[in-house]
Amino acid sequence: MKKNFKSGFVAILGRPNVGKSTLLNQIIGQKIAIMSDKAQTTRNKIQGVYTRDNAQIIFIDTPGIHKPKHALGDFMMKTAYSSLSGVDAVIMVVNATEKLGPGDLFIIERLKEIQQPVYLVINKVDLIEKNQLFEIITKYQEAFDFDQIIPLSALTGDNVDALLEQLIQMMPEGPQYYPADQVMDHPEYFLVAELIREKILMLTREEIPHSVAVQVQSMQKNENDKVEVLATIIVERKSQKGIIIGAQGSMIKKIGHLARRDIEKLLATKVYLDLWVKVQKDWRDRPSNLNDLGYQSDNY
Known part of the structure; x- marks a missing residue:
């Protein structure tokens, strides 16, 4: 110490x-x-x-x-x-x-x-x-x-x-718990999911308040040194899926464009972001869904 x-x-x-x-x-x-x-x-x-x-x-x-x-x-x-x-x-x-x-x-x-x-x-x-x-x-x-x-x-x-x-x-005298260059304890995929969710909240305003979750399925570098991110946006109703996709995919393109910019800053590399939308009825009230989406009481 x-x-x-x-x-x-x-x-x-x-x-x-x-x-x-x-x-x-x-x-x-x-x-x-x-x-x-x-x-x-x-x-x-x-x-x-x-x-x-x-x-x-x-x-x-x-x-x-x-x-x-x-x-x-x-x-x-x-x-x-x-x-x-x-x-x-x-x-x-x-x-x-x-x-x-x-x-x-x-x-x-x-x-x-x-x-x-x-x-x-x-x-x-x-x-x-x-x-x-x-x-x-x-x-x-x-x-x-x-x-x-x-x-x-x-x-x-x-x-x-x-x-x-x-x-x-x-503060009491104590050890340095984390390396000096580490700024958070969550893994990068958690933050990537949060950045995508932030853009959804920002762009969809009142229509999609808190019935949305984002799950990052995979994050890996391809042969061109680009990080490929595959993420699923989960909503509770079909109508919400329509709002997130938008007319001719206009809304999901906007979400992807803004999120990709922030993710590239976070990872300091070029990113290819692939977003999908899935309806999972009443996911906020199902413990199994909450677990799958990273809201796990064991971690707290």
Whole structure:
């Protein structure tokens, strides 16, 4: 173990759509969690690894905490709560443009049960007037005794360094868990599937909210040194399949074009992306389907 090296685990919690994934991407310095203006975009625990000479922090980005409506929702909530065990600190992220509401109080009740330091991150401060900040801080201080309150903008990166400094200060001395150049713990095919799903959420708007999953069947280099990716987009209804394919295949072409661009950046090589669409009725409510699609409780 390096002398005076600090390391530890930090869980990022918050209601859906407060900017947890944006914050994680800003900290890591590249895209490892998908971003969308739709709630509950993150479905699995994504571990992002931040390393510098004297410290390493493993951040666990969790699904937004909400009331589950199906088996996938249950899985997401169990995942979010399980991330609280064994961490060294917890960050609760809130949106500065929204009032303290029942969803935040629901999370705060849960935080009262844990022993670790809890940091409140007030995100999106670039979207409010400076004089509004004091009132927001006061409201949250009345609700819970946070160890630190840090206003920042995950999108612009403003004050994110201050958060990192605070976290490193309180981390225990420990080993470097991951190599310095590793930024996440999920395999590449998981991230490739997530990038494809992000483009679907972005392009189909309200028609295909959360009834879509992506499974990467294979990823291999061909004789021209291009990586061939074969992936299946899974939906619950025939009508959704039609929306994803689009008139004369126009939508699936758009999804493929945008996803391929991001996948090429991720893999730093040329990519051939082959997308198929499959209907799997009520997959979100079937444990066997959830297992097949990578939502496995054993991993959490």
